[in-house]
Amino acid sequence: MDKTSILGIVVGIGAIVGGQALEGGSVASLAQPTAFVIVAGGTLGAVLLQTPFVHFWQGVRIVKWVFLPPVIDHRQFIHQISQWGYRARREGLLALENVLPQIRDPFMHKGLQLLVDGASPEHLREVMEVEINTYEEEMRQSARIWEAAGGYSPTIGILGAVLGLIHTMQKLTEPSKLGAGIAVAFVATIYGVGLANLVYLPIANKLKVHIARQVAFKEMLLDGLLGIAMGDNPLLIEGRLESYLFRETPTPARAARR
Numbered sequence: 001m002d003k004t005s006i007l008g009i010v011v012g013i014g015a016i017v018g019g020q021a022l023e024g025g026s027v028a029s030l031a032q033p034t035a036f037v038i039v040a041g042g043t044l045g046a047v048l049l050q051t052p053f054v055h056f057w058q059g060v061r062i063v064k065w066v067f068l069p070p071v072i073d074h075r076q077f078i079h080q081i082s083q084w085g086y087r088a089r090r091e092g093l094l095a096l097e098n099v100l101p102q103i104r105d106p107f108m109h110k111g112l113q114l115l116v117d118g119a120s121p122e123h124l125r126e127v128m129e130v131e132i133n134t135y136e137e138e139m140r141q142s143a144r145i146w147e148a149a150g151g152y153s154p155t156i157g158i159l160g161a162v163l164g165l166i167h168t169m170q171k172l173t174e175p176s177k178l179g180a181g182i183a184v185a186f187v188a189t190i191y192g193v194g195l196a197n198l199v200y201l202p203i204a205n206k207l208k209v210h211i212a213r214q215v216a217f218k219e220m221l222l223d224g225l226l227g228i229a230m231g232d233n234p235l236l237i238e239g240r241l242e243s244y245l246f247r248e249t250p251t252p253a254r255a256a257r258r
Contacts (some may be wrong), residue, residue: 005066005206013200016170035160035188039195042156047148058142065210066203073219077108078241081224085234091228093118093228107131107218109227121229136215143207150200157192161185212218218245 021027048056069149087095097116103109114124164185220241227237 001068002067002206005199008202009198016090018192018199019248025036030187030190032184032191035164035184035189035191036162038160039153039191042159042194043149043153043192043200046152046156047145050148051145055138056145058138059145059207061140062139062207062210063146063203066206069210070077072213073216074245077217077221081221081228081241082234082238085224085228085232085237088228089231089234105221107220108221111221115225115229119229124229125197125222125226128218128225132215132218132222135218136211139211139214140208143204143211146200146204146207150196150204153196153200154189154192157189160188160192164188169251195244204231216244233238 017027017030020030024049084096084099093115094113100109100112100116103112107128111124111128114127119127162185164187168182168185176239223244224241226235227240
């Protein structure tokens, strides 16, 4: 559980609601279902219009990473790859074929299969880098739906405020209701700006961090498989892979390719 994500939402929303209360305003005045429907529904429609459904659905599915990040046991995988290296040096690469049924990670399974099939290090790198690039691009496309929502939400909020003002102007014959009507209208703007900056954009940025971690993990696996393919000493492979434990961002080479 990512406690910082929960704390961030609580602090952000709490500051706005608390500020409203400290100013003597009514907290209940911020609860306007109509304004929420306009902002949330309009934003959803705009995002659906610009996004292929497969990316939209994937973006919705991975939002759980904000609170429940994918667990990556780097040391376990490093140890596993090191053991494969020892076995390959003693018995040959074909001995790793018995390991394949135990592999659950699709990326690792494909890489190990290529290794067993006798793929050269160059071919192995070429194929697996395409896998990494494809994965990264697809996941980033999915995360971008939250960026898009953060871009549309404030504008939809202004649209909701204008609609509220139009409705209020229709009651000019009842001056006593104008003040409350205008206040309600601007709640839509609060929803639009608030959702964008407290929810949508932070979610997008947090997902990018986790996607970068996943990509770095796949690069670590590829590095280990390449070491086995080239017959490197398992201790050397293990030491090289441990450097990935300190990486929280993509490798410099990948950053340059972007």
